[in-house]
Amino acid sequence: MLVWPFVLAAIISLLGLASGLLMFWRYPVPSSPDSLEQQHPSLVSVIIPARNEERRIVPLLESLSQQEGIAFETIVIDDDSEDRTSEVAHAYNARVIRNKDLEDGWIGKSAACWIGAQAAEGKLLLFMDADTAFEETDSLLRYVASYEKLGGKGILSLQPYHQIKQVYENASTIFNIIVMAGMNVFTPFGERLLSAGSFGPCILCNRADYDATGGHAGIRGAVMDDLALGEEFQEQGLPVRCYGGRGIVRFRMYPEGFHQLLEGWTKNFGTASKSTHPFVMMLVNLWITGGLVTPALLLLSSLFGSSSWIMTAGVLYLLNVIEMAWLARRTGNFSWWIFPFYPILLLMFTVIFVYSLYLTHVRKTVTWRGRDVQV
Structure with missing residues (x-):
């Protein structure tokens, strides 16, 4: 059994977890x-x-x-x-x-x-x-x-x-x-x-x-x-x-409804990313990549790995679930049961983000509140 794919995936997963903590370390609010x-x-x-x-x-x-x-x-x-x-x-x-x-x-x-x-x-x-x-x-x-x-x-x-x-x-x-x-x-x-x-x-x-x-x-x-x-x-x-x-x-x-949600988040989300600092963008990308690699590691370990790798992947997945819940509940009252399915949320974000880039840089038009807006 080749070990290096498991090791590489585990390292990426850990980097993703660390990046998630760093990109949202602070949460200042107005004084009490x-x-x-x-x-x-x-x-x-x-x-x-x-x-x-x-x-x-x-x-x-x-x-x-x-x-x-x-x-x-x-x-x-x-x-x-x-x-x-x-x-x-x-x-x-x-x-x-x-x-x-x-x-x-x-x-x-x-x-x-x-x-x-x-x-x-x-x-x-x-x-x-x-x-x-x-x-x-x-x-x-x-x-x-x-x-x-x-x-x-x-x-x-x-x-x-x-x-x-x-x-x-x-x-x-x-x-x-x-x-x-x-x-x-x-x-x-x-x-x-x-x-x-x-x-x-x-x-x-x-x-x-x-x-x-x-x-x-x-x-x-x-x-x-x-x-x-x-x-x-x-x-x-x-x-x-x-x-x-x-x-x-x-x-x-x-x-x-869901259609308005899609329209709202595709409304030039790609352009907004240009304002993010390269260091923060790196953290965001590592967080998303690590979050997607972790379930792949769990699947790979279940099919071809040893019991120790299955346990390692399971712990990493659990840590991703906990971190996702910690980050998300800072921003909204999102349902607790959704976090074990976090890879689906990450994939959905990735697809919508890519579509937003298409609207922004290829079509150069987005739709919002019944209006076509040139970008």
């Missing part, structure tokens, strides 16, 4: 209320771009209506919706601005954010996706106070905690992990690696910095507006911090 100084931040303008969000926007508006200890205004930019988005927003006393005409060179969400920023009265601007929602009544206060505690400059963006309700939503497991790891700032090096941009669902900044960088007008043609806005801030010497949103803000992605 007990550690915050008592502050009374300036008026916050919560700007919500919304296109056909009648079914998704209610939890956010409901959670906003329950926020305490902070002054804020809610502005919903109805991005030419074909449903009752405006009526729903009005029912929660939000200020609604209808954006019907999309000028040449603009992407819908960027245009909506820009219009909202121009209408905002607050000194702080918080851009929130319509499918997000605050967890507690002091979540907005904690978010803003943490921003102020960090100096009140640049961007503090949060990746919401992903709450799932249907089995198919577990297909987002790997994507959520890599979205966070790919921002570069969750390794042991922390913010010594430049952030890849900002998380799109929750972006908090001050008006002065937003205006100085050109805001969304300066990145009007970017499909990945969150990454582009963060990069623009960094080019102006402003800090961009990315935190986890667990305990502060949540979202439920793609509740309409």
